[in-house]
Amino acid sequence: MDTPEQNDVSSTEFAEAADGEARRAIEAILMVAVDPVAPNLLAQLLEVPARRVEAICDDMASMYRRERRGFTMERVAGGYRFQSHPDQAPWVERFVLEGQSRRLTAAALETLAIVAYKQPVSRVQMSAIRGVDVEGVMRNLQHRGLIDEVSRDPGPGNAVLYGTTQEFLERMGIDAVSDLPPLGEFVPGPEVVEALERSLRVGPDEEALVVDGADDTAGE
Amino acid sequence: MDTPEQNDVSSTEFAEAADGEARRAIEAILMVAVDPVAPNLLAQLLEVPARRVEAICDDMASMYRRERRGFTMERVAGGYRFQSHPDQAPWVERFVLEGQSRRLTAAALETLAIVAYKQPVSRVQMSAIRGVDVEGVMRNLQHRGLIDEVSRDPGPGNAVLYGTTQEFLERMGIDAVSDLPPLGEFVPGPEVVEALERSLRVGPDEEALVVDGADDTAGE
Amino acid sequence: MWVRLSIVDIPLGSWAVSVTVTTAVYQGPFDLLLDLILREEVELYEVSLSAIVDAYLTELERLEGLDLEMATEFLLIAAILVELKTRRLLPSDHRVDPDDEFGLWEERDLLLARLVECKTFKDAAVVLRRLSEEAARSWPRRAGLEAPFLALAPDLLDGVGAEDLRRACERALAPRPSTHVETDHIAPIRASVADAVVELAAVLPDAGTVTFRDLTTGMVDRIWVVVRFLAILELYKQGAVDLHQADSFGEIQVSWRPDANFAAGDLVDAYEG
Secondary structure (H helix, E strand, O other), X not given: OOOOOOOOHHHHHHHHHHHHHHHHHHHHHHHHOOOOEOHHXXXXXXXXXXXXXXXXXXXXXXXXXXXXXXXXXXXEOOEEXXXXXXXXXXXXXXXXXXXXXXXXXXXXXXXXXHHHHHOOEEHHHHHXXXXXXXXXXXXXXXXXXXXXXXXXXXXXXXXXXXXXXXXXXXXXXXXXXXXXXXXXXXXXXXXXXXXHHHHHXXXXXXXXXXXXXXXXXXXX | OOOOOOOOOOHHHHHHHHHHHHHHHHHHHHHHOOOOEOHHHHHHHHOOOHHHHHHXXXXXXXXXXXXXXXXXXXXXXXXEEEEEOHHHHHHHHHHHXXXXXXXXXXXXXXXXXXXXXXXXXXXXXXXXXXOOOOHHHHHHHHHOOOEEEEEEOOOOOOOEEEEEOHHHHHHHOOOOHHHOOOXXXXXXXXXXXXXXXXXXXXXXXXXXXXXXXXXXXXXX | OOOOOOHXXXXXXXXXXXXXXXXXXXOOHHHHHHHHHHHOOOOHHHOOHHHXXXXXXXXXXXXXXXXXXXXXXXXXXXXXXXXXXXXXXXXXXXXXXHHHHHHHHHHHHHHHHHHHHHHHHHHXXXXXXXXXXXXXXXXXXXXXXXXXXXXXXXXXXXXXXXXXXXXXXXHHHOOOXXXXXXXXXXHHHHHHHHHHHHHHHHHHHHOOEEEHHHHOOOOOOHHHHHHHHHHHHHHHHOOOEEEEEOXXXXXXXXXXOOOOOOOHHHHHHHHHO
16 A cells, blocks of 8 residues: 555555465564564565565554554564564563562573573473473573573484573572582482473373374474 | 644543553553563553553454454453464464474363362362372373462361462463353253263163153263 | 274173273273263163173273272272162062162262263363363464563572572472372272282181171271172182172172182282282
8 A cells, every 4th residue: 555566456456465464474473473583484484575575574564653553563683573662661661670570580480490400401391391381481581691502402303402601600609500409309300301391292191182293393 | 753643632532642652551561571461560550540451451452353463462361462363373383383282182171171160179079070090180280380289178188279370271261260151051961961860770671761761862 | 183992893792891992092980981871872781790890900900009099989980880780680679678779879879970070071171172272373472571671670580599499490390299198198998909809818718608798797988898899809700709699689698719729919919000
């Protein structure tokens, strides 16, 4: 509508409808994405040319501005993402200060503890142990410089493995991770973690109930 | 800046402008929130009554629907959150890959149903209802964060009592346990009870048939 | 949906086999019974009596002594079914003890009530499945705070020491504790299941012919009678005892077989797992 590229009416409409669908898909994907999503990836997922993805994304960004949304769509670090509108920062700050501190701490502490004791450990393993998605928490910990990517799993999928940082040791006031107090004896060793992960994907007594082997596609 | 708001001194317009500002703040906050944000918290942050927050949020949710956004705003587990639109699931699935490892088995769902409706409930009570030991399933559910220990039975034995969690509500996409249909709806109808009774009748067959009065095969 | 082995393909005379085959599918006796009755419309009397006992003994061994409380559940249900079935196969008897009759009705009503309850929650679970499947079509936003706000958030590690970290890790990794608590609780029943066989094997060889009533005198709780009844059946299956019942609902005569070559220890192992 803003920049009609076609003169033929029907094909314009067709293109607009297709763009509309692509726009919806991009909105959905960006809404759940934790990191910026590269236009190439969007192009590949949606099976449209990257150039068109970029055009659509530009349109979307200006549409949100025009509509005076409380969020914006920005191109950051080579990809697109939703973020809070800068002029809403005071509200977001209030939310950060008053809103979410307690629950985040408990979740973050457990996550941090597992990374500290079980490192190097992948995000999938972490999720299996904590039983919930740890992506947000881990990103937060990483942003604060407490954990970081330390290596890659040599196995299939080459999952990123995480460990604690120097900063973490300093904050804890210890020299090395081995200075952490030993865990109780009932805690499973690192080799059990993997077994645990497996058993969590398909419960021990439930294997026969799962039809699709789709569970194996985890790797990130 | 994009669309400068003029100040006509009508009170409706004033209220609308205020709502517009609240909407923008809510959009910004939900964009950075990891968990559903309770209306009370939003009310506290924005210094408006919770009732008005709820009205604004309802408006926002239907606005996104009307605009056919790729995302929706839902009330889940006691708060509001942004999530991808269900009809965009095929695209999002491509993006997130982890796919259906989130699927729950029949055993898990039946145990969850008991916890959801009878909470707080002990393991023994659950086992008695299902007729099998539920320990394995329960540990699995607990690891996934869907149920948790909520209290102790004050009676002898001090059995651990379990209840459902926030995560459960999120996984079911409901706001509160009370949103589940009442259990009474699931009590088997007379034809099922009759079929069970017939199969479990006491005494020789001829007699039982007379007592039942109906030898047609009911069943489902 | 999930894979479900059809019980239709399996001869009714070998229920024991079907139970073994389908343990991965059926979630216990209620599940099995409900399916048999409501879906397959099987008349329970078509199933052979020894097959029922076998099925439950198999089920018992499968449990490997993990939870004897559940094992006794199985026994109780098995015993009720056996009794119901016995009544239905035998011609009407007019010398029925009213107390026994009342007791059986009571047990049956209880079983019926529990089946109805189980069915209720199974149907409720269908709604949970639908809800969770609908909800699974949406993914929540989890991106979290943007970098500029992270510094604002209350310091995660404020006041957190290495000890807190250890506790948090143990909390996250620990196998849930309920198992041990419950085992203590059910210990008396656990002993009785194993002991019933041991005791009987110790007493019967020198006892001549005794009645089942003699063997259960003084037992108040019906579950103990059931346990002992199944122990007798097991001994019978092992060829250790002969059973004789003059007429239906008459006294069951139990006598140790002179040629019995039975070591109680074997069986206890089977129960203890």
